[in-house]
Amino acid sequence: xxxxxxxxxxxxxxxxxxxxxxxxxxxxxxxxxxxxxxxxxxxxxxxxxxxxxxxxxxxxxxxxxxxxxxxxxxxxxxxxxxxxxxxxxxxxxxxxxxxxxxxxxxxxxxxxxxxxxxxxxxxxxxxxxx
Numbered sequence: 001x002x003x004x005x006x007x008x009x010x011x012x013x014x015x016x017x018x019x020x021x022x023x024x025x026x027x028x029x030x031x032x033x034x035x036x037x038x039x040x041x042x043x044x045x046x047x048x049x050x051x052x053x054x055x056x057x058x059x060x061x062x063x064x065x066x067x068x069x070x071x072x073x074x075x076x077x078x079x080x081x082x083x084x085x086x087x088x089x090x091x092x093x094x095x096x097x098x099x100x101x102x103x104x105x106x107x108x109x110x111x112x113x114x115x116x117x118x119x120x121x122x123x124x125x126x127x128x129x130x
Contacts, residue, residue, distance in 0.1 A: 002065050007116035009062050011105060019104050023050050026100045033096060034089050057097060064123050073127045091128040095121055 015022055027050055031038040044050055056076070060069040080090045098117045102109045 004116040004119050005062050005065060007112055008120055011101060011108070011113050011117070012058055012061070014108055015101055015104060018108075021051070022100060022104060023047060023054050025104060026054060026097055029096050029100050030093065033092065037085070037089060040083065040085070054097075057094065060124075061094070061120055064120055070127055073124065077128060087128070091125070094124045094128075 019025070027041075041050060056072065060072055063069045077087070077090055081087075098121060101117070102114075105113070
């Protein structure tokens, strides 16, 4: 695990300690930015789909240096194409997640955390061109 991955992992652990499950805040931000996406989750009455999607996103964030994340992101982009998710929306999920984490972590979002997340987002942008 690289130093950036370690910092991201620590920030996610702190997020879990402070907030518990951040899914409601993450998806509220997604739906505020892209209201049309909410209808895609109409059958997710328990939140299981949103939770699994967020867990996979976290897993990718912590493994951006390995092959898992690149392959998973590429595969999920194709899957989301089949669901009718525009490339722009797919590519914006990680930055929306970062914005939510920044807000929820408040003063714990330090310059090293910002740099680690910025590096991760830059790598993900390479993997998800619009």
